[in-house]
Amino acid sequence: MIIRIALRNLLHDRVRLAVTLTGVVFAVVLIAVQGGLFVGFTRATSCVIENTEAEIWVASRGVRNFDVTHPLPDHKFHQILGVPGVGRAERFIVRFANWKKPAGGQESVEIIGFDPGSGLGRPWIVTAGSEAALLLPDAVAVDEIYLAKLGVKGLGDRAEINDRRARVVALTRGIRSFTTSPYIFTSYENGLKYASLGRSQSAYVLVRPAPGVTAQALRDAIAAGVPDVDVFTREEFARKTQHYWMFTTGAGMALLIAASLGLVVGGVVVAQTLYATTVDHLPEFGTLRAMGAPGGYIHRIIVAQAVAAALVGYGFGIAVSYFLVGLAERGGASIVLPPGMAVGLFFLTVVMCVTAGLVSIRKVTSIDPAMVFRGA
Amino acid sequence: MAAGTILLAARGVAKTFRLGKVEVPALRGVDLTVEAGEVALLMGPSGSGKTTLLSILGCILSPSAGSVAVAGRDTAGLPEAELAKVRLAHFGFIFQGYNLFPTLTAEENVRVALDLRGVKGADAVERSREALCAVGLDDKFRMRPRDLSGGQKQRVAIARALVAEPDILLADEPTAALDSETGKAVIAILRELAVTHGRSVVIVTHDPRIAAYADRVIRIEDGRIVGQGQEVL
Structure with missing residues (x-):
């Protein structure tokens, strides 16, 4: 009967129910989108690090994130090669550059120069063309979602990077940059040219341990054997980059605050409408109390109302959120809503609604059962 | 319950309400007992204290002084949670405004009283329908209060109180909103239940026509019982 009474109370005033559900849906969508942006951005900041086969990243001393670092001189590369336990080491370039569109106009891009033969640092999803073609002079790979932004249509199109020729020979899929500058994958040799680096310079040296050597042990060995460099395992460097972009810059906090606002605004709307529903039905709650209903019985009705609003509101909200995620996918935005986050959001929605219902519980707790004899 | 058993006993019950800085006495030392199988009417002018007395007898309102014993248990000083248990264990209430749940059907309204007592499922449905049949509403199970007449609503309320x-x-005031014939029919149902099932029935009313159905009429004025018996009408 508790659930029946709760549902009937909610359905009694359809307009108020619509407002309640709108509040829940609003909160769910706002939290999902802002949270999804947070997850998407966080993953994007470190996607190259986490998707390469390099287990160790070596950079010049003081590096703060993946995208901005000082060049490593060539002798560091040879010192690293000499550290026991190194299975393979390759130079790797990360540099911002200027992309000149074929039809005019410019875009900032981020050059990723790697050794196509080694596999370290390569694009992980190639949908057209080939990685091997990047060995050709002026050959680059761009992501499908950035074709329009870069003013090219597909394979074979030409552009200029820092006034040097570039030709699209491969397309990647879903490799988004956290910055507004799309990644342009190319060979190390081409990258040197585009990034205007000195001969044999690099941004990073990517290292794969020899068989039987752990990444942690090799990291320690390189740090001990090569001076004036920072050495990270893949996970360490990913976390460092994520933390820099999401928290040092404030970008992540802005997203989290926006998500929190969704929680607060949604909670307030739900609290107000549930309270109004409760006030509407005070005579019935008073009657229940007069009949001898324990406080818990009435409280459970209100909690059931809140949970019902949460369930329905979450259902609509998460559907809208996934629809928006799909739209964003096609639009180039990076909103990621993993199943774990959707489950967490479900429980958060229930907690939000039940907490909002506590205001109503305070109200019914204060009902004087004698109101039933006063014609209330 | 055997006839003659005292189910309700009020001793020196007084109630004073505070309106701002003014204290308004509503009851001034009421002594009253009600036996099993008895139908007692509380009558008196408006403001005489009869509804206040009913609230105190039903453990809904605490007296300022005196005590009420329900089925032999003194309820003085019991916390609200305990009083609620007493109400649930011993009382059925019929309110002037019916106090039905507008969103529930007649059968569901009755079933609430059973649900509060832990009776659920098919047993609760069956008993609720039997109670509605007992008050002549065997074809109104699925109707909501808005679709029922005043008399029918009061019968649902009676079924809920009795189930x-x-x-x-x-x-x-169970007949206040009812026409004469319907009012008599409602009181006849209550009378029948008291006689056949040995229950105590206490009715607050202004309606002298239903006195014929009562075993005792208790007249209250200015918070005091000023007379008892049919002659006080």
Whole structure:
């Protein structure tokens, strides 16, 4: 009967129910989108690090994130090669550059120069063309979602990077940059040219341990054997980059605050409408109390109302959120809503609604059962 | 319950309400007992204290002084949670405004009283329907209060009060909103239940026409019982 009474109370005033559900849906969508942006951005900041086969990243001393670092001189590369336990080491370039569109106009891009033969640092999803073609002079790979932004249509199109020729020979899929500058994958040799680096310079040296050597042990060995460099395992460097972009810059906090606002605004709307529903039905709650209903019985009705609003509101909200995620996918935005986050959001929605219902519980707790004899 | 057993006993019950800085006495030392199988009417002018007395007898309102014993248990000083248990165990209430749940059907309204007592499922449905049949509403199970007449609503309220078979029925102006014939029919139902099931029925009313159905008429004025018996009308 508790659930029946709760549902009937909610359905009694359809307009108020619509407002309640709108509040829940609003909160769910706002939290999902802002949270999804947070997850998407966080993953994007470190996607190259986490998707390469390099287990160790070596950079010049003081590096703060993946995208901005000082060049490593060539002798560091040879010192690293000499550290026991190194299975393979390759130079790797990360540099911002200027992309000149074929039809005019410019875009900032981020050059990723790697050794196509080694596999370290390569694009992980190639949908057209080939990685091997990047060995050709002026050959680059761009992501499908950035074709329009870069003013090219597909394979074979030409552009200029820092006034040097570039030709699209491969397309990647879903490799988004956290910055507004799309990644342009190319060979190390081409990258040197585009990034205007000195001969044999690099941004990073990517290292794969020899068989039987752990990444942690090799990291320690390189740090001990090569001076004036920072050495990270893949996970360490990913976390460092994520933390820099999401928290040092404030970008992540802005997203989290926006998500929190969704929680607060949604909670307030739900609290107000549930309270109004409760006030509407005070005579019935008073009657229940007069009949001898324990406080818990009435409280459970209100909690059931809140949970019902949460369930329905979450259902609509998460559907809208996934629809928006799909739209964003096609639009180039990076909103990621993993199943774990959707489950967490479900429980958060229930907690939000039940907490909002506590205001109503305070109200019914204060009902004087004698109101039933006063014609209330 | 055996006839003659005292189910309700009020001793020196007084109630004073505070309106701002003014204290308004509503009851001034009321002594009253009600036996099993008895139908008692509380009558008196408006403001005489009869509804206040009914509330105190039903453990809904605490007296300022004096005590009420329900089925032999003194309720003085009990916390609200305990009083609620007493109400649930011993009382059925019929309110002037019916106090039905507008969103529930007649059968569901009755079933609430059973649900509060832990009776659920098919048993609760069956007992609720039996109670509605007992008050002549065997074709109204699925109707909501808005689709029922005043008399029918009051019958649903009576069915709700009776379905859990309480020892004591307290009714506040149960015929106030009903026409003469319907009012008599409602009181006849209450009378029948008291006689055949040995329950106490206490009714607050202004309606002298229903006095014929009562075993005792208790007249209250200015918070005091000023007379008892049919002659006080």
